[in-house]
Amino acid sequence: MVLDRIKKVNDIKQLNEEELEELQEEIRDFLVENIAKTGGHLASNLGVIELTMALHLSFDLTRDRIIWDVGHQSYTHKILTGRKLGFVTLRQYGGMSGFPKTQEDPADAFNTGHSSTSISAGLGMAQARELTGDNYYVVSVIGDGALTGGMAYEAMNNASRMKTNFIIVLNDNQMSISENVGGMNQYLNSFRTSDAYLDLKDGVTNSLNRIPVVGERMVKRIRNAKSGIKQLFVPGMFFENMGITYLGPVDGTNIKEIRKVLAEAKRVRGPVLVHVRTIKGEGYLPAERHPARFHGTGPFDIDTGVPLYHQEKAHYTDVFSTVMRKMGEREPKVVAITAAMADGTGLKRFKNLFPERFFDVGIAEEHAVTFAAGMAKAGLKPVFAVYSSFLQRAYDQVLHDVCAQNLPVVFAVDRAGLVGKDGATHQGIFDLSYLSSIPNLTVMAPKNKWELSDMLKFAIAAEEPVAIRYPRGEACDLWKDQRAPIQKGCAEVLAEGTYAALFAIGSMVETAWQVRKKLAEKGIPTTVVNARFAMPLDKNCLRKLAESHPLLVTMEENVASGGFGEHVAAFLEEEALHTKVLRIAIPDCFVEHGSVGELKKALGLDADSVTEKILAELPEEL
Ligand SMILES: Cc1ncc(C[n+]2csc(CCOP(=O)(O)OP(=O)(O)O)c2C)c(N)n1
Ligand SMILES: CC(=O)[C@@H](O)[C@H](O)COP(=O)(O)O
């Protein structure tokens, strides 16, 4: 196998043409076989095998730097830098990450996970190189989906000042996770099928002048031509007009062609964009046919592409999806917004039923929030469904555009808590902290699936901003009959005891219930309260609990700093209520990948660990 000869970076450069062709196929088989077992981001990776090989052949990654936008497509890069063996543990606890990690390999130039950062980071490096007089290439590889994100434009707007080489590779597969959207997508569509890049440069004398020799010769040729000197339409003119030389489009399945264009890109003095057309899921039929389903997949049967494990219980996302459908039917003012996550957030159904009230804004969380604010101001009832970790980048918009004006926007914060295999960049463990501190914003979390439904209805009826956070995965289906109406700032007592009060929020209510059982077996009766609201807190309930229990335990799936427990503790101190407080939260750290169960155990958030911590706090004579 040629693949076995790739042990470290640059080993690919030892291969002849025939061997490169073999390698291409071997990598494709390797990825399908391995991801079929471990799960992972398959379709995007299959699409960039040739592009990645061409990049590794064209650059020296002991020195040059490639920044992978989002980073979910970096598997071939990992293989070519000698990490083939890591695929057995891909995204598993203690195993290899699914994203680039500088701590994993020096050839990973920059950590990514969230979209549209690569051009900024690359530009920063290229700028640093200019100032320090170093000598290396910087290449930012960005997908057409990631190019819908505002940061990419902010970076391109700045790139024109570069006097030295800076390469942007646009990996254009016409897909975000699902179909790509927006004006840039339409613009790219208008010349995606154009002929070879060189013939299309007529008229682009501006940037050709930045390509030594070849460019100058072409400019001369264009100037001497009798007709067609100024074509009405020149591919890539948008980039050209921003001062970024455009080269492309080039066939992303053809390593030789890509290398040829990259060689030219290396000669440009200034920023240059190489437009590469790729195919999401290339070479594996089920993924080519269903690129969105194979964007991120669990284990599957290779022959059929059918998932190996079937979902048994409803996920919180499914519940959200169903309630949104019902609310869409009942309430014509309800509109749904997603930032390129219609599948993941469960809004696909709403999209199909109410297409005119569904808005996919692209990977543009900041815009999505202010867009929602505008809609709310004009009388609609926007629901922005967004992953907790992606809402982080729209903090100012939540604060300044929605909450400061007290506008009735609903934030359906999915993937709140530990998400597991995507790891540190995607864990939704900061939202209770960053949302609970914003005035006017009500922050809630359901204990089970019925409560998510009730909370969503409550939020849609509210005349002010509300965020509901709920975790990835199966929805809790305990306490079907305990469904007291949701009232702002009111908690729900689930069971009463005397020694300790477990004041838990969201997913941790179920854990509190398990802890209660474990303590009951030891003869220790506890109270369990479902807090429901992280903000405003149920102050009356807290007063009563503090007065009647020697120990109050707060439980949350969020970091400790600024979180639920911190707010509870601050309130008790303010009121001079002197019960002992034990705060169960995620330590203030970035949490790497692994299954949610493993991570909870490691972080002391599982029922056994919490029980031990409580026992350590209770007086010995109990
Ligand atoms: C800020 C942010 N929002 C959403 C996502 C989720 N996400 C991951 S990949 C992706 C689509 C990216 O599309 P593209 O850049 O074209 O890459 P492709 O998957 O097509 O290779 C999205 C929306 C993210 N990673 N970061
Ligand atoms: C790379 C990325 O950001 C997404 O593809 C993410 O991995 C999706 O996560 P879920 O599997 O939780 O939808």
Ligand SMILES: [Mg+2]
């Ligand atoms: Mg794409």
